[in-house]
Amino acid sequence: MRIAWTMLAATSLALAGCSGPGSVQDGRAKVDLFHQRLDAGNIEAIWKDSGPEIQGTDKQAFDRFLTAIHGQLGNVRESKQVGWSAATENGNSSAEVIMQTTFERGSRKETFVYKGSGEQQKLAGYHIE
16 A cells, blocks of 8 residues: 555655664654554544654545555554664654554554654654555
8 A cells, every 4th residue: 555655755764874773662662552543543643643744744635544554454463573774864863663563454564754752753654565
């Protein structure tokens, strides 16, 4: 399912420098929260916890996208981190967290991009294969 929510802009992925696993650990915790909210149908909370990269897009399309994913695949049964990267550019941190997720009706690879750190970390991109 490729959609405009593949906000994994090349700039996010090609940032120079490494900020270490701290921002990835923060992002990993946010992935669990994303899954909990998706399963609960609380897409509004996912939207509100997203950064300008997502909030600058069509909210109704974002809602339909996540609703369709959940409708097709069902609730998350298990999600295992299979990759990550982290970077800092001009003091701005980003983390990419790659998950292999088993849903009720299938398994998919998900890629999450978060910008910022700690409580200020926001979802900047989501891609599901």
